[in-house]
Amino acid sequence: MNVDITDLKTVRLSQDGSAVIILDQTRLPGSEVYVSLSSAEEVWEAIYKLKVRGAPAIGIAAAYGIYVCSRLIVANTYDSFYSEFLRMKDYLASSRPTAVNLVAALDRMEKVVVAHSMKPVPEIVDLLRVESEAIRAEDAAACRKIGENCLSLLRPGMGILTHCNAGHLAVSEYGTALAPVYLGEERGYGFKVFADETRPLLQGARLTAYELQKAGVDVTLICDNMASVVMRKGWVQAVVVGCDRVAANGDTANKIGTLGVAILARHYGIPFYVLGPTSTIDLNCPDGDSIVIEERNPEEITDMWYASRMAPEGVKAYNPAFDVTSHDLITAIITEKGIAYPPFHMEDF
Known part of the structure; x- marks a missing residue:
């Protein structure tokens, strides 16, 4: 139900x-x-x-x-x-x-x-x-306003790919990247959503797939390295992702793996939309190189989710929590105040 x-x-x-x-x-x-x-x-x-x-x-x-x-x-x-x-x-x-x-x-x-x-x-x-x-x-x-703004760019029946979890679980209500999906579901748009699993913490598999399925949205879970396949098949017409920090020039930090999705979307000519409230815009941060990237415990790669350790003992592991998508890979940044297109001037928000 x-x-x-x-x-x-x-x-x-x-x-x-x-x-x-x-x-x-x-x-x-x-x-x-x-x-x-x-x-x-x-x-x-x-x-x-x-x-x-x-x-x-x-x-x-x-x-x-x-x-x-x-x-x-x-x-x-x-x-x-x-x-x-x-x-x-x-x-x-x-x-x-x-x-x-x-x-x-x-x-x-x-x-x-x-x-x-x-x-x-x-x-x-x-x-x-x-x-x-x-x-x-x-x-x-x-x-809700972010969802309305993004929904104006989408058409009924579109295939939408998302990475990590920028849905209801990540905010107070509806989400950022998933807000247009929920509003579309209420209005009969019939979106087909592809959710990247989002390694190593699997926010896509555990959270996005969970909440979309619970709400009755048509969602298909894919491994991160399958995004290119579904894009090549023509099953994706838009990518929507959230953001944890937006620099003044439009460079955007989001969950690790987002940059790769943006590069794939550019290759296949698919719009790549970043959705977030204006509170995530940091005008004191000039560009993506100035964003501090959190590095997490390597055990999230080597041990987590496995009955026994998966990687060899003593192997080095690099585990950044986020990556930065360059502004030139972003089709639009969508906030509650409107839609920004390149060249980005985030101070206008």
């Missing part, structure tokens, strides 16, 4: 405000397990270990998380409260360096603290809750 995908609450605040409740994505697709996070250490671990993932969802989790942690600060003065707030902010920001939404959300929360320095600490904490809920609501509205 198909479900309304928004019934899955990826990140939310507990009713009493004492915890962040997340859908543990490391347990999908086998089981839907919700985890309660009530300390800075738990929020940090959940972000680092990808229990919550996707740039917008990470930002929302961090905003909720620092609010929850702020409730626990014992401080008699504003200065002592602010000092502890900054310590927690820096700690949470260290969990994932590439996704700009993490730091952007934490910066927004800090601005609330600074702007209300003359208020009693309990009032500041209450305002932090309001701001965290605003961050979540703004993301939901942005995702």
